[in-house]
Amino acid sequence: MGCDGGTIPRRDELVRRKKKPEKKDKDAELSAKWKHCAISQEPLRNPILACELGRLYNKESVLEFLLDKSKFEFAENFSHIKSLKDVHELNFTDSSYMKCAEKGDAYIDSSSRSKYICPIAGLEMSGKYRFVYLLKCFCVFSERGLREVKSDTCSKCCKKYSSDEIIPLNGTPEEVEKLRSRIEERKLKAKLERRGKKKARAEAAVGVPPTEATDDEPPSKVAKLDSKPSSSSAKAPPKVASKLSLGKTKVKPEEKTIQNDPTKSTAYKSLFNTCEKARNQMQPHWITHNPLYY
Numbered sequence: 247m248g249c250d251g252g253t254i255p256r257r258d259e260l261v262r263r264k265k266k267p268e269k270k271d272k273d274a275e276l277s278a279k280w281k282h283c284a285i286s287q288e289p290l291r292n293p294i295l296a297c298e299l300g301r302l303y304n305k306e307s308v309l310e311f312l313l314d315k316s317k318f319e320f321a322e323n324f325s326h327i328k329s330l331k332d333v334h335e336l337n338f339t340d341s342s343y344m345k346c347a348e349k350g351d352a353y354i355d356s357s358s359r360s361k362y363i364c365p366i367a368g369l370e371m372s373g374k375y376r377f378v379y380l381l382k383c384f385c386v387f388s389e390r391g392l393r394e395v396k397s398d399t400c401s402k403c404c405k406k407y408s409s410d411e412i413i414p415l416n417g418t419p420e421e422v423e424k425l426r427s428r429i430e431e432r433k434l435k436a437k438l439e440r441r442g443k444k445k446a447r448a449e450a451a452v453g454v455p456p457t458e459a460t461d462d463e464p465p466s467k468v469a470k471l472d473s474k475p476s477s478s479s480a481k482a483p484p485k486v487a488s489k490l491s492l493g494k495t496k497v498k499p500e501e502k503t504i505q506n507d508p509t510k511s512t513a514y515k516s517l518f519n520t521c522e523k524a525r526n527q528m529q530p531h532w533i534t535h536n537p538l539y540y
């Protein structure tokens with residue numbers, strides 16, 4: 247048995263073997279992640295943004311994405327980006343100043359070289375080494391460099407940061423899941439803080455000392471209203487005013503009518519059915535009364 251020309255085939259040319267599972271090209275994968283925008287897959291160029299899941303984006307693409315999500319194929323993967331507040335412009339260290347240090351005639355593949363390096367360890371940001379950014383100042387470092395320094399201040403801009411403000415860039419799927427839950431925690435915390443500040447501001451405007459802040463809000467608002475018409479309560483300290491108002495709240499409904507308002511004239515008051523004359527008027531019964539012969 248042979249092929250044309252009398253060649254003798256070997257066993258591996260005749261026997262069909264199980265196909266090997268498809269493998270990712272590692273270099274292509276790294277390049278896709280570290281040199282291309284996660285949304286548009288275009289090459290990364292300044293200004294580069296990162297979300298809190300550690301993915302890299304072109305600012306241009308993020309703006310386009312926010313304007314029209316239907317243009318992008320995997321828009322649901324980036325649902326955590328709702329505004330420009332959810333992404334941060336990264337503070338990279340350019341590798342250009344390292345070029346003068348290159349010596350010798352060794353071949354350097356410039357296509358695989360990264361534009362950015364770690365300012366501490368001098369490692370290239372090509373995907374070979376793990377890189378992180380800080381959530382306080384958005385400076386980018388290699389994980390190894392950051393570990394070597396062992397400090398809680400950024401060595402580039404001297405801002406303080408805590409350990410949960412380190413976001414790994416292009417992290418593993420497990421890391422991304424963790425980061426996702428951390429985003430929600432952070433958002434909830436910010437919301438509560440904002441609400442607390444708003445409440446404090448409202449109380450400061452009313453003039454109630456912080457000891458009264460534990461009371462319900464309505465009494466403090468009543469205190470503000472009451473202090474205007476009566477001069478005696480206005481002169482009294484705010485603490486007393488709020489106490490007075492608590493007692494007054496029960497009397498209030500019958501107090502606030504047009505008839506006993508001192509600023510209104512009697513002519514104006516007589517227009518209403520609550521005036522003395524109107525109340526004493528004889529009222530015809532609706533069955534016996536004939537409006538034509540009144």
Ligand SMILES: [Zn+2]
Nearest residue numbers: 383385400403
């Ligand atoms: Zn910094």
